Amino acid sequence: MIGLLSRLVSSEPRDSVESGLRWLYSFVRPQLRAILGLMVLSIAASLLVLAQPWLTKMLIDDSLLAGNFAMLGAVVLAMIGATVLATVLSGVNRYLHTRLSGQVLFALREDLYGHLQQLSPRFFGRRRIGDLLSRLDGDIAEIQRFAIDALFSATSSIIGLIGAAILLALLSWQLALLVAVLVPLELLWLRWMRRKVADETRSLRERSSDMSSFLVETLPAIKFVQAAGRQRHEAERLHGLGQNYLGQLLRLQVVEFFTSAVPTMLTSVTRALAFMIGGYWVITGKWQLGSLIAFATYLGMVVGPAQSLLGLYVAVQRMAVSLQRVTELRDEQPDIVTAAKPVPTPRAPAELVLHDISFRHPGRQQQIIDAGRARFPVGSKVVLTGPSGSGKTTLIDLLQRYYDPDRGHITYGGVDLRQLDLADYRKRLAVVSQDIVLFRASLADNLRYAAPEATDEEVAGVVRLAQLEELVASLPEGLDTRLGERGQQLSGGQRQRIAIARALLQQPDVLVLDEATSAVDVQTEQAIIREIDILFATRTRIIISHRPGAADGADLHFQLLDGQLTLRSPATEGVA
Ligand SMILES: Nc1ncnc2c1ncn2[C@@H]1O[C@H](COP(=O)(O)OP(=O)(O)OP(=O)(O)O)[C@@H](O)[C@H]1O
Numbered sequence: 273m274i275g276l277l278s279r280l281v282s283s284e285p286r287d288s289v290e291s292g293l294r295w296l297y298s299f300v301r302p303q304l305r306a307i308l309g310l311m312v313l314s315i316a317a318s319l320l321v322l323a324q325p326w327l328t329k330m331l332i333d334d335s336l337l338a339g340n341f342a343m344l345g346a347v348v349l350a351m352i353g354a355t356v357l358a359t360v361l362s363g364v365n366r367y368l369h370t371r372l373s374g375q376v377l378f379a380l381r382e383d384l385y386g387h388l389q390q391l392s393p394r395f396f397g398r399r400r401i402g403d404l405l406s407r408l409d410g411d412i413a414e415i416q417r418f419a420i421d422a423l424f425s426a427t428s429s430i431i432g433l434i435g436a437a438i439l440l441a442l443l444s445w446q447l448a449l450l451v452a453v454l455v456p457l458e459l460l461w462l463r464w465m466r467r468k469v470a471d472e473t474r475s476l477r478e479r480s481s482d483m484s485s486f487l488v489e490t491l492p493a494i495k496f497v498q499a500a501g502r503q504r505h506e507a508e509r510l511h512g513l514g515q516n517y518l519g520q521l522l523r524l525q526v527v528e529f530f531t532s533a534v535p536t537m538l539t540s541v542t543r544a545l546a547f548m549i550g551g552y553w554v555i556t557g558k559w560q561l562g563s564l565i566a567f568a569t570y571l572g573m574v575v576g577p578a579q580s581l582l583g584l585y586v587a588v589q590r591m592a593v594s595l596q597r598v599t600e601l602r603d604e605q606p607d608i609v610t611a612a613k614p615v616p617t618p619r620a621p622a623e624l625v626l627h628d629i630s631f632r633h634p635g636r637q638q639q640i641i642d643a644g645r646a647r648f649p650v651g652s653k654v655v656l657t658g659p660s661g662s663g664k665t666t667l668i669d670l671l672q673r674y675y676d677p678d679r680g681h682i683t684y685g686g687v688d689l690r691q692l693d694l695a696d697y698r699k700r701l702a703v704v705s706q707d708i709v710l711f712r713a714s715l716a717d718n719l720r721y722a723a724p725e726a727t728d729e730e731v732a733g734v735v736r737l738a739q740l741e742e743l744v745a746s747l748p749e750g751l752d753t754r755l756g757e758r759g760q761q762l763s764g765g766q767r768q769r770i771a772i773a774r775a776l777l778q779q780p781d782v783l784v785l786d787e788a789t790s791a792v793d794v795q796t797e798q799a800i801i802r803e804i805d806i807l808f809a810t811r812t813r814i815i816i817s818h819r820p821g822a823a824d825g826a827d828l829h830f831q832l833l834d835g836q837l838t839l840r841s842p843a844t845e846g847v848a
Contacts, residue, residue: 292595295602299379300419306372307423313365314424315431320358327351369420377416384408384598390606393674394634402485407601410480411594418591422584429577429584436574443567444559447546451574454542458535458578462585465531469589472524477593479517486513532582539578543571608673610694615687617696621781621811622685624648624671626837629680631663631670640666641677643837646830648782653805653813653825657840658832664816665705667832668784671814672701702775704788708767715744716751718770722778730777737803738773739796740766764791772800782812790818 300307327347335344385408441448490497490506497506550567553559626646632639640663648654658664669675670682673689681688689697702722710718719734720726731751735744743766747753755762762770768791775783783804789797797819804813805825815826829840 289592289595289599291603292599295383295599296380296415296419296595299376299383300423303372303376306368307420310365310368310372311424311427313361313368314428317358317361317365320354320361327354369424373416373420376419377413380416380598381408381412384412384601387602387604390609391604392606392608393669394607395604400481400485400488402483402488403481404601405488406477406481406484407597409484411477411597414591414594415598418587422587422591425580426584429580431577433574433577433581436571436577440567440571440574443563444550447550447567450542450546451571454538455578457538458582461534461538462531462582465527466585466589468527469524469531469586470593472520472527473590473593474597476517476520476524477597479513479520483510483513483517486510528586531586535578535582543568546571608676608694611691614693614696615691617692617700618685618687621650621700623650623683624782624812625683625686627680627683629670629677629682630835631666631675631677633666639835641670641832641837642835646837646839648812648814648828650812651810652827654815654828654830655826656814656816656830656832657818660818662832663835664832665786667837668703668705668786668814668816671782671784672698672703699778700781701784702778702780702782703784703786704768704771704775705786706788706790708771710755710762710767710770712755714749714752714754715747715770718755719751719774719777721774726777734773734776737776737800737807738769739800740769740773743769765793765796768792769796769800772804776804776807780811782814783808784814784816786816787818788815794819 327350331344331347331351334340335347388404388408437448437451440451486509497503546567547564550559550564554561554564625648626643628644630639630642656664656667666675670677673682673694676690681690683689684692684697684700699722711721716731719731723730735741735751743762744750768788772785772788785804789800792800801815826841831838831840
């Protein structure tokens with residue numbers, strides 16, 4: 273069934289539509305009972321609609337013309353009853369339909385989001401966030417519309433179509449043959465048009481991604497745009513993107529119009545032909561007038577469902593494009609995966625060792641790191657220096673296993689990082705990086721992000737260590753004050769100190785401060801580092817800093833220069 277459907281929506285035999293449909297079906301399957309119930313409700317509602325003309329016929333023939341008062345009362349009561357029932361049914365139907373649609377929509381989105389969470393920075397570095405947003409939002413909604421709405425409209429259309437076709441054949445099988453010619457012709461046309469619809473739809477979805485990407489990029493940077501006086505330039509860019517989108521939307525409308533207009537014309541011609549032949553038969557006495565009228569009515573009843581199936585066909589093409597765009601994301605394999613049978617991560621703080629590693633970012637010529645053996649012993653304070661762009665942050669990314677080295681390996685407690693449970697290992701490291709992530713939540717929730725179980729006392733402790741007491745006292749609701757989006761109302765130094773407090777709360781075995789105090793004044797910085805040195809005396813600290821004297825008091829000082837990691841002091845430790 274899924275294979276058949278995928279051939280219907282796409283001409284490429286081995287594309288992702290089939291696997292996409294299988295994925296989609298896995299979300300629809302748990303809802304089959306709800307879908308069945310809804311179908312019964314829809315059929316009941318349709319029958320009630322069908323009953324109305326029949327009641328009208330009874331009103332005229334059996335009560336008014338027959339002068340039957342009892343029948344008149346009964347029919348009027350039945351009419352009221354049918355209307356009330358139809359209204360109640362449609363209300364219930366609508367509620368259940370929305371619930372079902374919502375459940376499928378959110379399940380699809382959550383699944384895709386869960387998949388994206390497993391992908392590495394390498395993937396996110398290649399993708400525009402706006403494009404991901406557009407796929408998670410617009411494309412998923414398009415798929416859900418198909419999965420639920422189209423299902424119901426297709427079912428009722430097919431029932432209507434088959435019923436009307438049977439009645440047509442009963443009235444005149446010869447004239448019904450016209451329909452048998454018409455349907456394959458229409459199908460051929462649709463087959464021919466489907467690639468065009470798919471191409472135009474794909475372009476439209478891409479234009480939508482362009483708009484999302486533009487907004488995601490420029491709105492957070494509005495202060496910079498204002499400072500550079502480029503508001504007009506950005507407004508014009510948005511206008512240009514809007515025009516591109518509109519142009520593409522109109523192109524798609526034209527293609528969709530022709531896709532359904534040609535079959536509509538063909539149907540009209542067939543209908544006219546049926547009138548010609550049927551009319552000729554009536555004039556020559558071969559056929560009854562009533563049969564011709566009934567035939568024309570049923571032909572009309574074939575056209576309605578056929579039209580909605582045609583509309584559905586276009587919807588299916590649009591869905592197929594969205595499904596491919598989503599499947600493309602789902603097919604992205606995480607390049608960093610946890611070991612199938614992980615070795616337990618050492619319980620106590622352990623030594624990190626680089627074993628002859630080399631690494632180069634994909635698409636870059638420069639070998640970022642080409643290091644021999646380097647040790648970061650437990651309890652040592654390691655300072656890492658090197659010119660800007662020399663690869664210090666990349667080395668930390670390797671330690672956190674966001675990338676695996678191209679050659680060599682890194683061990684923690686003597687175990688290759690690739691053999692450890694990824695989540696478990698990463699919890700042992702806390703990295704305060706240059707990009708500080710703060711969420712729209714209270715300050716306390718932000719601090720507890722990596723350690724949700726931390727007690728109030730522990731939170732108060734790290735607030736003190738990171739010299740945040742003054743900030744907390746100045747906030748209207750103290751620790752419960754909600755931080756704005758990405759902590760925009762805070763100073764750079766305050767954000768850094770919050771990040772440090774958060775890392776300390778995690779109680780890591782290895783603490784990395786990557787330019788973590790660059791925005792903090794020297795005095796505060798020294799006080800924080802002093803506190804950390806006391807608290808982390810038995811654990812490893814790796815500090816990256818450009819400040820003069822940063823290496824003072826360090827146990828080891830590594831320098832990264834032209835990819836080479838060299839030990840500056842002391843000469844006997846660290847590199848073996
Ligand atoms: N995701 C990436 N893809 C490709 N190249 C990258 C990527 N991330 C960093 N680079 C490049 O790798 C090099 C090292 O970058 P990295 O951020 O590790 O340097 P750094 O020593 O931490 O610099 P800074 O002191 O300025 O923070 C740079 O040339 C950078 O352009």
